Amino acid sequence: MVELSADERAIAAGERGAGAAMALRIVAEAARLMAAPRLIPIASAHIDGALYHGDSGTLFAERLVQDGARVAVRASLNVGALAPAGCAAVRLPPHERDMARRMMRAYEAMGCEPSWTCAPYQAGHRPAAGSDVAWGESNAVVFCNSVLGARTNRYGDFLDIACAVSGRAPDYGLHRPANRLAALLIDVTGLSQELRRSDVFYPVLGTILGRRAGSAVAVIDGLQGCTNEDRLKALGAAAASAGGVGLFHVAGVTPEAPDLAGALGHVPPRERIALTAQDVAAALAGLSTAGGSERIDAVAIGSPHLSLAEIDALERLIAGRRLAIPLYANTGRHVLAPLERAGRRKALETAGVVFVADTCVVVTPILPQLAGAVLMTNSGKFAHYAPGNTGYAVTYGSLRECVESAVAGRLVREPRQWS
CATH class of the missing domain: 3.40.1060 (Aconitase; Domain 2)
Structure with missing residues (x-):
């Protein structure tokens, strides 16, 4: 049995509108399923549910908007399925593109920040140590808990926005100090x-x-x-x-x-x-599934999204050379903006870098469709998800190896420090 406060019962009864009532009821039901005795106030949320996976997600978000839902706490947005701030071409069919765009706009209409990054902690969203939050996106969750010391469970799609609208989360799991x-x-x-x-x-x-x-x-x-x-x-x-x-x-x-x-x-x-x-x-x-092949069709870095320091390192390694194969640099608009002001984005793009902002190459179709294609990456997360999500086999390597391979157009290895 979940014990609701008088204020929570009032929200569930519609005091703040039908959207907030639905959100509070969703959070309370999640608490019951998790055997949480109560709900707790949260300081912020990071929303993973704005990434298009099907029409139901768009319709759910639009229903919340229609019912007047607004976030009660700061809520940043994880990557979407489109790249309005980047130059990478997304190959979504027209219906899916339209539904993805509608979904992104619905979350913004609820007052969520259009951050569109899986690294909100590098875009200024850094909750205080010891504060309770409701974050989605697995890397953001683990960073928030581990590096920032804020407290969140791994909140899935739809529960994340319900927590943000209600301003509450179930009191269980990593919210409790003993479980940390x-x-x-x-x-x-x-x-x-x-x-x-x-x-x-x-x-x-x-x-x-x-x-x-x-x-x-x-x-x-x-x-x-x-x-x-x-x-x-x-x-x-x-x-x-x-x-x-x-x-x-x-x-x-x-x-x-x-x-x-x-x-x-x-x-x-x-x-x-x-x-x-x-x-x-x-x-x-x-981490590599491409075996001993020296074939490299594309390089992708930035999962989680690249920081400005990582762009600096990329720039130093390229050192003004031209890339023989495309290098997809996935990052957030918070990084892209200062690059544009300094003229650095254009220089990197001239060298062959393809910037992907607001999304990434593993969650939406950007990479060309090629038989037997191989993707090189320095990201453990890309290495894990790319074969299933993109159809590309993976070769894992350091950032230097990724750049040298992109310049050479084939796999280039450096001596291994652990050899």
Whole structure:
């Protein structure tokens, strides 16, 4: 039985209109299914449900708008199915394109911010540590919990906007401090410092974390002084794709892990996994599905969306050269705007970079349809989803390898730090 406050009962009865009433009833029913005793107020939401997957999603959003629903808290929007701020051509059929556009407009009509990014935390949406929020999109959820220290469960489509409109979420799971303590210890201290300081390592580590942890909370020991926000972003995105990870800690780095003992709640871990170079090499090999082929038809980076620092790194690696095959740079309009003001977008596009903003190549049809095609990426999340979503086999590599392969028009490898 979910105990509603007097204010919540009034909202459910229609005090704030039919749209808010429906939203509150959806959240209350979700709470009942999750055995949550009550609802809690939230500070913000990140909405994943605005990505078109079928007409029902559009009709649901338009019904909320018709019934007067407006978000009660700050609500940013995840990627959509179209790219109005980018130059990539989306190959959606006319009906689906129209429904996707209607869906995007409906969410904006409810007062959601037209951020259209899977990295809202890099676009200024950074809830305070300890605050309760309702975020969708797996990488955004894990970053919000782990790196920012705010509290959210993995909110799915339609429940996310219901939470935003009602201003409430079910009180269960990762909203509760006791459920945020680590039970699993992943020890990377036995790996070389060179490896732990390399960008290419973090999606591999995230893949291991996702497969070993599932939905359990883990703490990683051995990354002190080795990581930064973009690396933690890549780690969490891969972990949330390869498993059900919603929260991880990094001892001495993330806000709820001042040290190893604190992350574990001062009790021994349920399990300790000491990673070896062989473990990393096996996970690395598993991210590529293209076998030994040197064929590369396209390169795609930016899942989660590229930060300005990652664009800087891309620009340095290209160094004014021309690309032989297209490199799709997926990012948000918050990154594209300063690039345009500085004239850098045009220079990168002249070199052969194709910017994709407001969406990405894995969630909507952008990549050309080619038989036996191979996509190269430095993203663990792309590596996980691209074969099923795009039909392309995947070759995983570092950002440098991705750029050199795009310049050469074939697979180029650099010496492996863990060889």
